[in-house]
Amino acid sequence: MGAGIFSFSSGDWREGIFAAMKREAVAQMAYVPDAGHASLIKVCHADADIDCTVCTTEEEGVALLAGAELGGDRGVMLMQSSGVGNCVNMFSLLKSCGFPFVTIVTMRGEWAEFNPWQVPMGQATEETFRRSGFIVYRADTGEDAAAMTESAIRLAYDSNCAVAVLLSQRLIGAKDF
Amino acid sequence: MIERREAVAEILKDRPDNMLVITGLGSPTYDVAAAGDVAKNFYLWGAMGGAASMGLGLAQAQPEARVLVITGDGEMLMGLGSLATVGGKQPANLAVLVIDNEAFGETGGQQSHTGRTTNLAAVALACGFRQVLTAHKRDEIVGLKDMMLSAQGPVLGVIKVSSGELARVLPERNGHAIRNTFKQAVK
Numbered sequence: 001m002g003a004g005i006f007s008f009s010s011g012d013w014r015e016g017i018f019a020a021m022k023r024e025a026v027a028q029m030a031y032v033p034d035a036g037h038a039s040l041i042k043v044c045h046a047d048a049d050i051d052c053t054v055c056t057t058e059e060e061g062v063a064l065l066a067g068a069e070l071g072g073d074r075g076v077m078l079m080q081s082s083g084v085g086n087c088v089n090m091f092s093l094l095k096s097c098g099f100p101f102v103t104i105v106t107m108r109g110e111w112a113e114f115n116p117w118q119v120p121m122g123q124a125t126e127e128t129f130r131r132s133g134f135i136v137y138r139a140d141t142g143e144d145a146a147a148m149t150e151s152a153i154r155l156a157y158d159s160n161c162a163v164a165v166l167l168s169q170r171l172i173g174a175k176d177f
Numbered sequence: 178m179i180e181r182r183e184a185v186a187e188i189l190k191d192r193p194d195n196m197l198v199i200t201g202l203g204s205p206t207y208d209v210a211a212a213g214d215v216a217k218n219f220y221l222w223g224a225m226g227g228a229a230s231m232g233l234g235l236a237q238a239q240p241e242a243r244v245l246v247i248t249g250d251g252e253m254l255m256g257l258g259s260l261a262t263v264g265g266k267q268p269a270n271l272a273v274l275v276i277d278n279e280a281f282g283e284t285g286g287q288q289s290h291t292g293r294t295t296n297l298a299a300v301a302l303a304c305g306f307r308q309v310l311t312a313h314k315r316d317e318i319v320g321l322k323d324m325m326l327s328a329q330g331p332v333l334g335v336i337k338v339s340s341g342e343l344a345r346v347l348p349e350r351n352g353h354a355i356r357n358t359f360k361q362a363v364k
Contacts, residue, residue: 028237051237053266055230056258063227064234064262067199070219070359071238093224097352 006046013142013171014040017104020150024157026050027073030061034080036106036172041078058083059090066099074157076149077103081110081125081166082118091132091162100156104149104165111169122169129164138166145171179315181276181338185247186212188274188322193243196326197235197363201228201248203283205276209247210348216362220348220355226255229273233263236271236330239363243270245325250277250291257300263331264305271330273301274321278340286340301333311335 008015018040021029029044030053031037044050051073055061058079065075084105094101108115109122129136137152139145145167152163185208189198198218200206206220221228232246253260253275263271279292291297298309308328312321312335321334349355 028234030234053233053237053262056261059227060230060256060259060262063224063230063259066227067231067234067236068238069234070231070356071197071235071242071363072360073234073238075234090224090227093221093227093352096223097356099356 006042008039008043012039013145016142016146017149018043020146020153021050021076022047024150024153025074026076026153028053028065028068028075029078030055030064030075031078032058032061032080032083034078034106036080036167037078037104058086062087062090062101063093065101066093066097069099074100074153075102076153077101079103080106081108081122084125084128085121088128088132091134094162095133098160099162100160101162102149102152102156102165103163104167106167106172107169109169113169126166132162134162134164136164136166138168140168140171142171178339179312179318179336181278181336182208182211182343184315184318184336184338185209185276187318188247188325189213193326195241196243196245197239199228199232199235199244199246201225201246201252203249203252204278204343205247205249205252206348207343207346208276211346214348216358218348219359222350222352225252226259228252229256229259229263232271232273233259233266233268236268237266240270242363243272243326244268246271246273248273248275249282250275250279250289250297251281253297254290254295260301260304260306260333264301267305267307267331269330272325272328273331273333274325275333275335276338277335278338280340282340282342298333298335306331306333308332309334311337313337
């Protein structure tokens with residue numbers, strides 16, 4: 001499955017994430033780019049029914065998807081673990097107002113990491129989410145990633161929760177330089 | 178110098194039914210509430226730096242609405258990058274209005290960047306906003322209001338206002354209640 005002018009390569013497990021987003025009628029996608037999300041970002045951009053917004057910093061995406069929800073749109077935010085710390089105060093918007101929110105986070109700094117600067121935020125990511133009131137899923141396989149995305153969107157928008165799906169660095173593949 | 182509450186009241190007087198307003202925390206929230214506490218106002222009491230981004234998400238979800246973000250210079254400065262994000266998306270139905278007292282009014286009136294070197298209208302223009310306008314005098318508000326209401330977005334207006342604290346007009350603070358009220362009105 002793919003959309004428009006770009007399709008996933010065969011075997012790209014991100015196709016399952018995209019399929020879950022489509023089944024759950026995601027209308028807006030906000031992101032700060034990450035290599036681990038690259039094919040998913042391309043396919044979302046090629047989909048006429050998903051309005052994609054590239055942000056200069058991750059907290060913009062949190063506020064943006066809260067605004068989208070006020071107007072009736074479901075959203076998903078894509079970011080990498082280093083961006084989670086940028087969002088901490090903006091997460092109070094979700095908690096204070098009971099906004100549904102879903103983010104899919106590519107993990108760095110946890111599995112054969114090459115760049116030591118990624119380790120502090122990577123190691124703090126899960127606890128940062130939990131302390132900000134999120135329900136946290138961790139995907140170690142492509143099947144997990146697809147099923148957890150679907151569950152996260154339903155949980156968020158049916159039960160007014162903030163949910164993070166962490167894509168483990170072992171799944172994504174450690175980055176090499 | 179322009180008095181902020183009068184200026185906001187003039188901008189919102191006889192507002193069209195399709196207008197949705199998001200306020201940046203602090204004085205803009207009080208100014209908008211003083212002009213009329215209606216269901217189509219979403220009041221921020223925190224989330225500093227997020228007002229313009231929130232307006233963008235709402236504008237994209239509600240293309241038939243006119244979304245007006247009314248915020249302060251300090252809040253806009255904290256979300257300066259969001260001007261680039263808005264410029265990149267070119268939402269035709271989004272207007273941002275900065276009530277600029279050149280100070281951090283809530284925290285003791287410390288001078289802000291707009292009182293020194295930063296020109297927010299110029300920043301917005303450089304980020305791809307289609308039109309920008311800065312009003313220094315009362316008689317410039319009519320033209321600015323016209324741009325806010327009907328020019329193709331994204332547009333950004335700045336109203337330079339006198340500093341000094343006014344009586345606070347406090348609307349609902351419970352975010353769940355604000356969200357529910359707003360969503361019922363937008364349905």
